[in-house]
Amino acid sequence: MPRTPRVAIILGTTRDARFGDKPAEWIAARARARGDWEVEIVDLKDFDLPLFNEAASNAWMPSEDPRAIAWQKKVGAFDGYIFVTPEYNRSITGALKNALDQAYVEWNRKAFGIVSYGGAGGTRAAEHLRSIGIELQMASTRAAVHIGGSEFMTVHPLGGDPKPMEAIEGAIGGSADAMLDDLDFWTRATMAARQDMARAA
Numbered sequence: 001m002p003r004t005p006r007v008a009i010i011l012g013t014t015r016d017a018r019f020g021d022k023p024a025e026w027i028a029a030r031a032r033a034r035g036d037w038e039v040e041i042v043d044l045k046d047f048d049l050p051l052f053n054e055a056a057s058n059a060w061m062p063s064e065d066p067r068a069i070a071w072q073k074k075v076g077a078f079d080g081y082i083f084v085t086p087e088y089n090r091s092i093t094g095a096l097k098n099a100l101d102q103a104y105v106e107w108n109r110k111a112f113g114i115v116s117y118g119g120a121g122g123t124r125a126a127e128h129l130r131s132i133g134i135e136l137q138m139a140s141t142r143a144a145v146h147i148g149g150s151e152f153m154t155v156h157p158l159g160g161d162p163k164p165m166e167a168i169e170g171a172i173g174g175s176a177d178a179m180l181d182d183l184d185f186w187t188r189a190t191m192a193a194r195q196d197m198a199r200a201a
Contacts, residue, residue, distance in 0.1 A: 002188070002191070002192075004036065004037060004038050005036075005037050005038070005079045005080055005184070005187045005188060005191060006037070006038045006040070006077065006078045006079050006080075007031060007037045007038065007039050007040075007078060007079065007080045007081065007082065007183070007187065008039075008040055008041075008042045008075065008078040008080075008081050008082070009024050009027060009028045009031065009039065009040070009041045009042065009081075009082045009084060010042050010044070010075075010081055010082065010083050010084065010096075010099070011024045011041060011042065011043045011044060011045070011084050012044060012083055012084055012085040012086075012092060012093055012095065012096035012099070013044070013084075013085065013086055013093045013095060013096070014044050014045045014093075014095045018086075019086070019117070019156055019157070020084050020085070020086060020117075021043075022155065022165060023084055023115050023117060023145075023147060023165060024041055024043075024084040024115075025041070025165075026165035026166075027082055027084065027115050027145065027176060028041050030176055030177075030180065031082070031180060034180065034184070036184070037184070040078075042074065042075070044095050044096065044099055047067065047070070047071050047074070047099070048067050049067055049068065049071055049095075049098060049099055049102055050065060050067060050068070051098055052068075052098055052101045052102055053065070054068065057101075057104045058072065058103065058104050058105055059104040059105060063102070068102045068103075071099065071102050071103060072102065072103045072105075072106050075103055075106045075107070076103070076105075076106035078110070079110060079111075079187050079190070079191050080110055080111045080112065080113075080183055080186070080187035080190075081110065081111075081112040081113075082112065082113045082114070082115060082179075082183065083096065083112060083113075083114050083115070083129060084115045084116075085114070085115075085116050085117075085122060085125050085126075085129065086116070086117055086118050086122060086125065087116060087117070087118035087119075087120065087122040087123075087124055087125035088125070090124040090125070090128070091124065091125055091128045092125045092128055092129050092132075096129075097132070100132055100136065104136060107133075107136040107137065107138050108136065108137040108138070109137055109138075109139075109190050109193065109194055110138055110139070110187070110190055111138065111139045111140070111141065111183055111186035111187045111189075111190050112133055112138055112139070112140055112141070112183070113140075113141040113143070113144060113145075113179040113180070113182065113183040114126045114129055114130075114140070114141075114144040114145070114179070115144070115145040115147070115176075115179075116129075116144065116145070116146055116147070117146070117147035117148065117152055117156075118147075118148060118152065119148060119149075119152065120148050121146030121147060121148025121149070121152070122146055122147070122148065123146055123148070126144055126146065139186045139190060141179050141182035141183050141186060142182060143175055143178035143179040143181075143182050144175065144179055145172050145175050145176050145179055146172075146175070147168070147172060151168040151171050151172060154167055154168055155167060155168055
């Protein structure tokens with residue numbers, strides 16, 4: 001009997017004044033409501049990751065810093081990922097890029113979806129994240145959640161009177177469901193493929 005997929009919601013910003021925990025909790029609740037995944041929020045703030053300073057990626061040699069090794073063990077325990085990221089200067093956060101760089105083999109042949117936010121819905125950060133994912137041998141969903149424009153100002157403190165995420169579900173709920181469905185397909189497909197490779201080896 002196939003095991004239940006384990007999916008990490010990776011909260012990709014560490015600023016004290018961050019907004020990301022709000023969409024992270026929202027998408028985690030929506031993912032858990034499916035009832036067919038094990039879902040965990042993985043907060044980069046909980047990991048004291050140094051800036052990448054290894055001799056090479058762990059694709060080539062084991063990492064030495066115990067903090068990097070702990071991070072690798074954590075992310076390696078999951079079958080799929082949802083990255084929650086703002087857009088900083090047309091890209092993802094430095095903290096998220098560093099976290100991605102601190103592992104390699106743990107990301108390989110796994111699927112991910114994206115929840116991004118910002119003035120333009122975080123679309124440029126999402127596209128950059130997809131290109132990084134390709135280099136890490138990951139599979140990205142086509143569908144994603146982009147929180148921008150009036151929806152962003154409705155739920156973000158910059159709007160003056162932030163509403164809960166449920167206030168904009170009419171605008172982003174459909175894309176969230178599409179992303180989760182895509183992620184389920186690709187997570188299960190890559191799980192099966194990795195199992196076949198392990199048996200063949």
